[in-house]
Amino acid sequence: MSSEEVTVTLSGSARKALKGTPVGELFEPTERRKLIAARVNGKLVDLSRPLEQDAAVDAVAIDSPAGLNILRHSTAHLMAQAVQSLYPGTQVTIGPSTDEGFYYDFAPPKPFTSEDLPRIEQRMRELARADEKIERMEMARDEAVELFARMGEHFKVDILRAIPEERVSIYRQGDWMDLCRGPHVPSTGWIRAFALLSVAGAYWRGDEHNAMLSRVYGTAFADQAALDEHLELLKLARARDHRRLGRELGLILFDSRAPGSPFFLPKGATVVNELIAYIRRLYARYGFKEVITPQIFRNELWRTSGHWELFRDNMFLTTDGENAAGELDYALKPMNCPAHAVIYACEKRSYRDLPLRLADFGRLHRAERSGVLHGLTRVRAMTQDDAHIFCALDQVAQEVDSNLKMVREVYDALGFEHMELKLATMPEEHLGSEQTWRQTEAMLAEAMGRNGLSYQTNPGEGAFYGPKIEIYVPDALKRRWQLATIQLDFNMPERFGLEYVNSRATVERPVMIHRAILGTIERFLGLLIEHTGGLFPFWLAPEQVRVLSLSEKVESYAKEIAAGLERERFRVGVDVRNEKLGFKVRQAELAKVPYMVVAGEREAASGTVSLRKLRGAKAQSMSVDELVATLKSEPAPG
RNA sequence: GCCGAUGUAGCUCAAUGGUAGAGCAACUGACUUGUAAUCAGUAGGUUGGCGGUUCGACUCCGCCCAUCGGCUCCA
Structure with a gap:
């Protein structure tokens, strides 16, 4: 030295x-x-x-964000070491840390099941106890290729061949080694608080044409207390699952005879209708006109739009039943845009008509692959708060700005704070020239910049007809779902031959902006349930107030109060069952009704009520007029 | 679609090849109730579907369907 x-x-x-x-x-x-x-x-x-x-x-x-990543990455290595000692013939592939833990993808002789996890965890603890030193070595890439080839690690050889650097680093702990950039903890003894969580299939390099690997998910923390806290949070998050809450609160129903297609029960339908009513109030302000369009179209339309070429796998095909050859010559609409193009083209348009903003709450159907369905957040039958804006090129900026503003207004009103913006760019399968794509992508990027919004790029994730601004919101388990979208489209107007006459009396082609604020109502409701834990704001609550009678003696008084509130157009429930008040209160609490009104003999005698707020133990006595005033003071956006 | 798991009463879950059971919910009755669970009784099942093994299948095997966790795909 x-x-x-x-x-x-x-x-x-x-x-x-x-x-x-x-x-x-x-x-x-x-x-x-x-x-x-x-x-x-x-x-x-x-x-x-x-x-x-x-x-x-x-x-x-160790407990900093960067430190946790390293700890988790090292834990993934420890797991791979354990797996290879327990299951000979298993090849390793990659094992990164994630936001909340880590995973490692293996190519085992037989896929792992959750029953393997305790055994792997056990071996990991033994290896951690041995406190093996973790050493970094460097070697020439070609040398490493030979080494891993000899070890039978063909996936690692694949990875090595794709590395541009001439020298690579290898990490060794005991007799086990792995190609890795590092860094790692100094020794395996540093790994104490960890848990293996689940197993899953995952394609090699994320490509469904490649081998199916066995992925094991886990997490690790600096100490046991932090790990326990994390596991507790996971448990609480599962209790907020919209599929569970949606059923418990009587909002939605799923039935195996309509996979991926939610039923909205009366309460769920109420929430959906209130959301739509809210969006309609905004439409009046933002200048949208609502239309209603057909559900099923002849394929001629989808050929024109390009869906037949690039979206057919996701469409439910059908026939009008009179087709002699029995061909499936119709399809249920998976999107509204072609219908709106038809409306645009139904009369001669002038620049004075623009921007033409057509909104549509039409029901869409998409033939999603069975394995992707997920409660309300991934469905086959959906309603979007969809609209298409036809405008001149020089109107695009103001229209995109206006819609970004609308997104912010809605997400603020509904308390969605953690949104992430992405710019989804040209996919492999697309319509139109690359030059047009790059131009439209730049316009969307500028719009986000202009509005002070930071975003990341989602390469190749655009719609087939144009790039998208995507707005993602996390669910209870922090999985991200796309809700709002603003998409720029130069292709559809061209394919439908859309035109308008400008102020100089020459013909021009409009630009089309596809956009949705809530996205799909189904997915939005799913996220909303998880964000609120089922405690909807008053204006959305399916049952806003429940009148509880104290005994049979005051049944008619309770009903009278309820009828009065109904006349004021509140959504009222009344519980006059032969039960104790405590029981009725408990049931109203579990049903998450924002206001409980107790009617007993005292109240009946004085013409008052006792008002109890959800999750607020303290009741308040007031006159019926005061009650109505209190309920009326609850805000509604829009 | 792919990998793995799961499917028993409306819901949550028991029953390890030998007569399917509990709590909650529902219904009936008693109690007449004061701010998160009154008591008793009644009813509820082709154990997801089809087939197979077996004297006998909720239980073992095969196929299908749905659901759950992921992957791929996507709002």
Whole structure:
């Protein structure tokens, strides 16, 4: 080792150190116990990495976000080591950390089942107890290829061949090694608080034409308390699952005779209708005109729109029954856009008609593959708060801005804070020229910039006819679902030959903007249930107030109160069953009715009521007029 | 569609090849109720469907359907 000195800037203050010193030794021993890695000139490295040159060095604590990623990545390695010792012949592939944990994809002789998890976990604990040192080695890529080929790790060889660098790093713990960029924890003993959560299939390199691998999901934390807390949160999140709450609250029903197609029970239908009523109020303000369009179209329409070519696999095909050859020459609409193009083209349009904003709550059907269905969030029968804006090129910016504003208004009103914006660009299968695509993508990117919205790019995820601004919202388990979308389309107007006459009396082609604010009502409701835990705001609550009679003696008084509230157009329930008040209160609480009104003999005598708010134990006595005023003061957006 | 798992009363779950059971909900009755569960009784089942093995199948096997966790795809 050279005795040369280098200058280290540690947590802001400069000092000298011998070249070749492991970075971990720069820190005080007391400090070292919480350190998992270091950042050298901004790059994450192992604590054992020798110092090569002058550097700024920062500590990475085990419970920091970067530290947790490293810990989880190391836990994935530990799991792979355990798996390979338990199931000979299993090949390893990749095993990254994720937002909340980690996974590792294996190619085992036989797919894993959840019954394998305790056994793997057990072996992991043994290996962690052995506290094996985790060592980093470097070697030439070609050498590594040979090494892994000899080990029979063909997936690793595949990965190596795709790496551009000439030298690669290998991590070793005991007799087990893996190709890996690192960094990792210093030894396996650092891995203490972890849990394996589930197994799943996953395609090699995410391509369904490739081999199906066995993926094991798990998570790890700095200590047991943090892990326990995380597992507890997962449990609570599952209790918010809209499929469970939706059924318990009597909102929706699924039946195996209509897979992927929700039934909205009276209460669920009420919420849906209130959401739609809200959007209609906004339409009046934002200048949309609502239309109603056919459900089933002849394929001629889908050929014109391009759906026949690029969306047919997702369409339910049918016939009018009179087709002699029995051909499926009709299809249920999977989107409204072609119908709106037909409306646009039904008369000669002038620039004075533009922007023409057509809204449609039409029912759409998409033949989604069976394995993707998921409660309300992924369905085959859906309603979008869909609209198509036909406008001149120089009107696009203001229209996109206006719709971004509408998105913000709606998501603020409904308390959706964690939205993520994406720009989805040209997919492999698309209509139109690449030049047009790049141009329209840039217009959407500019719009988000102009509105101060940060976004990420979702390459190749655009619709087949144009790029999309996508707005994602997480569910209770933090899975992200796309809700709102704003899409720019130069193709559909061309395919339908849409035109307008401009102010100089020459013919021009309009641009089409596809957009939805809630997205699909089904998915939106699913997310809304999970976000609110079923506690809808007053204006959306299917039952806004429930009148509880104290005994049979006051049954008619309770009914009278309820009838009065109904006349004020509130959604009222009345519970005059022969039950104790505590029981009725409990049931109203479980049904998540925002207001309970108790009618007993005292109230009947004085013409008052006792008002109890949901989740508020304290009741309040008031006159019926005051009750109505209280309910009327509840806000409704729009 | 692919990999794995699951499917028993309206809901949550028991019953490990030998007569399908509980709690909640429902219904009936008693109690006449004061802000998160009054008591008793009654009824409820082709154990997802079809086929097979067996003297006998909720239980074992095969196919199908649906659902759940992922992957792929997507709003």
